[in-house]
Amino acid sequence: MDSGLLRFITCGSVDDGKSTLIGRLLYESKRLFDDQIAAVAADSRRWGTQGEELDLALLVDGLAAEREQGITIDVAYRYFATEQRSFIVADTPGHEQYTRNMVTGASTADAAVLLVDARHGVMTQTRRHAWLVALLGVRHVVLAVNKMDAVGYDRARFEQIVADFAAFAAQAGLTDVAAIPLSALKGDNVITPSAEMAWYHGPTLLVWLETVPVDEAHLSHAPLRFPVQWVNRPGPDFRGFAGTLVSGTLHAGEQIRVLPSGRTSRVARLVTHDGDLAQAVAGQAVTLTLEDEIDISRGDLICPAERPAACADQFEVTLIWMAEQPLLPGRPYLLKIGGVTTGVSVTGIKHQIDVNTQARVACRELALNAIAVCTIALDREVAFDPYAENRDTGGFILIDRISHHTVGAGLIHFALRRAHNIHRQHLDVDKAARGALKGQRPCVLWFTGLSGAGKSTIANAVEQQLHALGHHTYLLDGDNVRHGLNRDLGFTEADRVENIRRVAEVAALMADAGLIVLTAFISPFRAERDMARRLLPEGDFIEIFVDAPLATAEARDPKGLYAKARRGELQHFTGIDSPYEPPLDPELRLDTTALSPDEAASQVVEHLRPHLGTC
């Protein structure tokens, strides 16, 4: 009797009658109680659009903020059950600006209901919905041709719409597509067959939902993937690995391989509170123990010894950007996949995809709701499968390092082999050895501050003093970098991020070569300065905040740039129309309203003393 749980997503706009359809499913499957109906009746009189009749759409418009504005702002989840099955409905608004919500709802859906208004037929948004649903790997799709009552239940009209859609669906890669003519408003073919459309012999929408296969069956045939979520150690005698089987099956005695370490062992027990299991299947949350004591921690992936996942640290992926702040290539973010959270940056945007036409568009940054094919580089190797094969081992989220918000979602296509072929050469002459020869501990002095704060002047003075003391230095500034290495970069936010990323990498290489490196760049964003810091060992990155109030810097205006920016002749000028994020905890802060450049330089050299002794 229990054919499990089906999760499905409904896609369409308010105008397609989506809320009315969900309201109808809830209403007719008797999931609504008298007091809820009474509340809708009261709301219908106040907000409704159906005259004296119940406005079923109001059942699903949750927040007061939404009712007042007559819009739906987020993903909402609804629940109903029949004798056959339980259902979780992800209800997402259909407009283009809600791509983020649709992607979220589709990520966990087994099936999708695409709504079309019979009067309008297949529209741009229908194609967008179908494409997104296919992208997220939803396997079963039904085209619900709604408002058939408004076209006189015309069979030819329905067949025309189905034919229009079929061509596109095949192209989008959807293989299991059904189509049902219905009227959510009147109830035709939603729960019960329509008396008005005797020409239609297929299932009603509810029957389709009750019989469409759920994903687990498919996942149970895929190879075992068990991401270790939590190590269970109640005492010295028990060491178990807790997690959810995201695919495949697992038996006691099975030979497994742990990634990324590659160590192998056998499953000793499948432990649950209800007693040990002989076998676990996809979707189950279990705790397993192994025959051998091998080092396993959260984030590792347990696979069959013979069919392990691959490991890599660079990928081609599809990214869906979900934040107001644009995605900038080179900027460091966090990536979470399974139980692993690691640093990541987008190394390139191959092309953006127009969600309406699926055309490829060139771009340099991604705005909210943009979707693009990108290359990414992680700080460590992770085990993975292509998203098309496994949603859980191929899907990831991106997290902003500072706001901690979820800013993007990604689908892995494949690993880039580059990393595998460039094995890092082990070198016997290392940084410490090179520094020792020069009688110094190499480091990076990172000067940051507004234009005109005095960064270059002070850095210059510091270099002179160090040179006089017999140290080996190099000063990187706009003049020697912008004209050569970075001459392809402008001053947009994206280019500034890339500019600083290159400077940071060069500075780290020069420090590795044994030098004391000075950099003098505005470097306005914390995220990039933090990225530069992470390239160096603790203590070798010295952030120096050259602090001058904007008014002071603007009054100095040594290059006349502020004046130009104020006249609007210079775009993206820090402090004027582009932000400066001051360091929160710099190693050194130089107050240039109180110190002369030479005094400031002496403070820096004093701070540097521990680096200047012979090693």
Add this chain to the structure above:
Amino acid sequence: MTRLTHLQRLEAESIHIMREVAAEADRPVMLYSIGKDSAVMLHLAVKAFYPARPPFPLLHIDTGWKFREMYRFRDATAQQLGMDLIVHTNQEGVEQGINPFTHGSAIHTDVMKTQALKQALDRYRFDVAFGGARRDEEKSRAKERIFSFRTAQHRWDPKNQRPELWRLFNTRKQPGESIRVFPLSNWTELDIWQYIAQEAIPIVPLYYADERPVVERDGQLIMVDDPERMPFAPGEQTQLRRVRFRTLGCWPLTAAVESSAETLEAIIDEMRVSRTSERQGRLIDHDSAASMEKKKQEGYF
């Protein structure tokens, strides 16, 4: 091929959520309200971490007005599971004599539940708190994420929620921020009862029908749990009726329903034909249509 039942699928999801918190939170706690949803949540926690004990304490926000049977059940449960139980009451509220009869449900709930919860979370510096709320309970819950962030002032911002994809939950937070985590988000009331029956989970006896002393007030049956503290209106008579509770809260604010369901099977049958939602018995929800949304924004669980 074995196929998971819908209860197995819901169970696995809840366990996954709890383990994710255990792996990533600094100081998690489980809000324990003694009701049927808490009973299920606690049972799931025991399963999630078995053979270890759940790696967090239980926290009960005590308004001082729970049914006496609830207090007995609470203490027996914590002792039997060997879990730490923290009971917190808003002492300022007690000193001001806040009670549901004199001050009404809105003020009583705000001072003794919402404010008390904030006090307890701040005092013990819990960064993640599990709650047993379900999305099918109420319309504003349907739009709340499983991992729901609160500002340092415990406020909820419905327009600024994090997308939740696949099984991935972003648990990173700013200093001072905390997270309310709802592992039962996707369960319905019927699922809860079916699961209690399947797993034989102990629940407070008040959920089963019995002869109980009640008064009829504004069409609702209020149980006289403590005659000493119950102010009677002129002409109000205590009468013995065969009643049970679909939801449990403060006794003056929780209405009973007439019922003869003395077993779980009878309760489930009654549920299937029921024409009212469980929150119908919650007096605090009737204040206004958007009342829950507003309470949540102010920090109500």
